[in-house]
Amino acid sequence: MTTYIPKVYTFANNIHDISNAVADHIIKLQNAFFFDNMSPEDVHSMSREDKLNYIEENKYITKRKNSVSSVNSWSGSSLQSQKRNSISAMPSSNVNPDNSDTNSSPTNSTKQKLNKVKKIFKVGISGGSLLDILQHGLLPRQEDIIWSKWEIFLLDERLVPFQDRESNYGNSKRKIFSLIDTEKYGKPKVYHIDESLIYEGAQACAENYEMCLINKFASKETVKWPCFDLILLGVAPDGHIGSLFPNRKELREASKWVIPITDSPVGVKERVSLTIPVICNASHISFVVEGSMKQPIMEKIMEMPELSLPSSLVNEGALKKVSWFVDEDAIRGVNVIKRAYEF
Ligand SMILES: O=C1O[C@H](COP(=O)(O)O)[C@@H](O)[C@H](O)[C@H]1O
Numbered sequence: 001m002t003t004y005i006p007k008v009y010t011f012a013n014n015i016h017d018i019s020n021a022v023a024d025h026i027i028k029l030q031n032a033f034f035f036d037n038m039s040p041e042d043v044h045s046m047s048r049e050d051k052l053n054y055i056e057e058n059k060y061i062t063k064r065k066n067s068v069s070s071v072n073s074w075s076g077s078s079l080q081s082q083k084r085n086s087i088s089a090m091p092s093s094n095v096n097p098d099n100s101d102t103n104s105s106p107t108n109s110t111k112q113k114l115n116k117v118k119k120i121f122k123v124g125i126s127g128g129s130l131l132d133i134l135q136h137g138l139l140p141r142q143e144d145i146i147w148s149k150w151e152i153f154l155l156d157e158r159l160v161p162f163q164d165r166e167s168n169y170g171n172s173k174r175k176i177f178s179l180i181d182t183e184k185y186g187k188p189k190v191y192h193i194d195e196s197l198i199y200e201g202a203q204a205c206a207e208n209y210e211m212c213l214i215n216k217f218a219s220k221e222t223v224k225w226p227c228f229d230l231i232l233l234g235v236a237p238d239g240h241i242g243s244l245f246p247n248r249k250e251l252r253e254a255s256k257w258v259i260p261i262t263d264s265p266v267g268v269k270e271r272v273s274l275t276i277p278v279i280c281n282a283s284h285i286s287f288v289v290e291g292s293m294k295q296p297i298m299e300k301i302m303e304m305p306e307l308s309l310p311s312s313l314v315n316e317g318a319l320k321k322v323s324w325f326v327d328e329d330a331i332r333g334v335n336v337i338k339r340a341y342e343f
Pocket of ligand 1: 129156168234237240241242243
């Protein structure tokens with residue numbers, strides 16, 4: 001059994017119920033992020049314009065300069081500190097100025113410099129069936145979504161042109177981002193691998209995408225791991241998440257944020273993926289799993305954590321930060337406490 005009783009929300013076998021709940025969950029987290037000292041009822045009663053004004057007036061988080069992110073439930077190795085050093089050594093020209101402004105006035109007590117960092121809701125998404133859930137759930141709820149304050153990062157990618165049906169970014173664009181009414185609801189920034197690098201191989205794509213993440217997350221501080229506000233994940237029938245496959249050395253990666261995969265056991269061979277410690281360091285991690293094909297793997301994840309499947313490593317490594325949204329077919333006969341989702 002898992003060491004912690006996971007939060008497992010279960011749904012009837014139809015895409016609408018689970019999609020609506022996933023969308024509601026995401027919007028609640030968005031609201032808690034931007035309107036942290038307001039009640040959900042107060043947020044609900046605000047017009048879209050009032051919400052945008054409020055966010056504009058409260059658009060900075062103040063962080064201590066050169067502080068190391070302390071939120072990390074992943075027990076890493078000394079390689080992590082080597083990584084930190086390499087990031088902190090980056091020239092400031094590599095820092096995206098769009099996402100951070102410096103306030104160099106010291107506090108009276110500490111004389112430490114403070115950074116003013118723009119409040120942006122940072123979300124990681126995988127590809128696959130999750131994209132259909134997000135399409136069904138999020139597009140009808142756009143009145144409640146402040147897209148212009150979101151940054152969305154593809155969690156993994158297959159090295160194919162974006163127009164290919166195997167491309168996670170291509171599919172996310174076709175199914176979600178190209179369908180947003182941007183005039184009315186604004187536009188999220190979506191980050192993905194650089195398509196022009198795919199013929200140079202997975203290593204080049206991974207290094208380039210990692211730099212993109214460092215620029216967006218490390219800002220002018222030194223951070224051990226990026227801290228996503230939310231990561232949304234599907235789980236494949238073999239238990240892989242993102243492009244992290246069971247029983248592979250990539251699961252032990254304890255330094256890099258993004259890794260290349262050159263010999264994927266299924267589908268497109270060359271891929272890139274965010275790593276397990278990056279996923280575990282997110283503030284919230286939500287898995288979305290549907291269909292009877294996924295029932296055997298759900299049984300293994302919930303009842304046999306010792307198999308150390310990629311999904312189990314996150315479920316066990318991030319504990320209270322994890323939620324599961326699962327339909328009846330996928331969870332049938334699995335020994336878990338099932339919860340009803342409250343809207
Ligand atoms: O290969 C991949 O598969 C997983 C799971 O996909 P699903 O369709 O079974 O939910 C997906 O999350 C990942 O992004 C993708 O590259």
